[in-house]
Amino acid sequence: MPSVQRETTVSIPLTPTRSDLYWRRIFNKYDKDNDGRISYVELKHIIESREYDHDLPDNVVERIMSVADRDNSGYLEFSEFVEMMHNPALKAVFGHFVARYVHSIVPHRDPVDTTGRWSGFRPVSASDGDGTYEEEYSCWPPAVSMIIISLVEIVLFCYDAAQGKTAATGPIAKLFLYNPRKRHEAWRFLTYMLVHVNVVHLLVNLLVQLFLGVPLEMVHRWWRVVLVYLAGVAAGSLATSLADPKVFLAGASGGVYALITAHIATIIMNWSEMEFAIIQLLVFVLLAAVDVGTAVYDRYWKHTQQNIGYVAHLGGAVAGLLVGIGVLRNLEKRKWEKRLWWAAVVLYFSLMIAGILANIFWESHFL
Template structure:
């Protein structure tokens, strides 16, 4: 044991030993990272690896939350969180209405649809981008719908339609690199046409519960335009910047219009009339 600057040095803390330990730890760290990379590379292509990679974790978590809410939420809580035109200044309702569903069939349909569409997107675009499109699509969908009709709105279908149409943006940006692009294009087109026909028949026949086609429509537009803004392009092209500005411009334009209409509705529509029709100018 030596004395240095008035302090006793133990063998475990001498400069030479510390240096050797540092080199040893660095080597161990690099070895662990290399081994982890080798295991990941070895697992690629195996069915369980591909299955885990393709699971839409973000939207699955949201779906689980919606299911638990439907099971345990009280009717008073659902009323507090659903979107009501007369309470449009309670801003949390633009998000929380997506937790509230009419019944089990309504919930199951939305959960299945959003998980399918998210699975196609999360592989290429990542979970955070997809979750952002889903949430903003739900908010924009109800904001637009509330400018056109004075009905209660519940359900996450606007977010689901945002994911459906976001697949169009993904195809436009990455058409050269996406696998099974022809089948995916045909599937998306078929789903869109089927839903348009279903909404027309449902609205025309005035079946209950009423479908908020406006929320579907504006949620879908959000998916396309924000997809062009937020999604990454796997292979850089000269069209990336123009598409970015087109998406950003159109989305900003119609959201600005919704905000103006909302201000006018609040300003001009009497409280006893807001449940039946809107007054836009006064």
């Protein structure tokens, strides 16, 4: 028997619904030449209007038009426009750019309230459309990298403690801590993060790196967080070797500070997608500034005898910011963010290469 093709029919209401009137109002607002169609230029104007302060990813307008323009006419008719705004598949193409914009500048009309009557205009909350970053939190794959690193630090500390050595004088500590007299043992620039001078030192670093590292890992995945952490550790020891060439280092503070400023990096790169971004930014900046400021004050003004490697903190913080911008996920890439990405990557590698070369060739500095 011959095959029969079944056509899909779409029912069109004879009278416009209140929802149609709502979308018609938006459609007419941007149909600048009143020809009943939205052109590519008009669609671009919707998204790049001065009223909408986001810089869009490259080619996003072309991608929207290619998906929404069903008949390839180069225009969006009203039916295509409405379908575009309601089509869940388009969210992956242009996220909340168009929807957030029109919902923020045009008051919503609720079709009916609980009494069945027309409810009129409803003001839109300022937070509508925010929280895209928070939606990215996921427990799969499980966030275990910082937990594993923490367990290794605990095991190594317990091993030295079992030998009666808890002040970074045990066999593990002697092998792993950063010793400026043994800079040729290159592993020490990283492995110092695994040894600690006492229980309080260990617990503080464990608590901070778990509370800061696990949330980052749930969004950005383990390998990105590990890269940031190790970059902070390496930058901390390199910076210390140049600024305080006679200082020994033990502890994960360089990595911990990298995690702190990695949060700052992800807030900067995902500002529009995060809830309460300004509050989060101020909290992390204040946390880092108070700790480093206290250490510097104690050393240079109060002349307190303390062994806090504040240069390692600063080096880790700078590395966490730069590497965080370079490797952590950016949910919506904008032109200025691409320029910032290149600047961060070039600056980080320039500083690291300079630090490595100085340690190799500037021998008189370490005498």
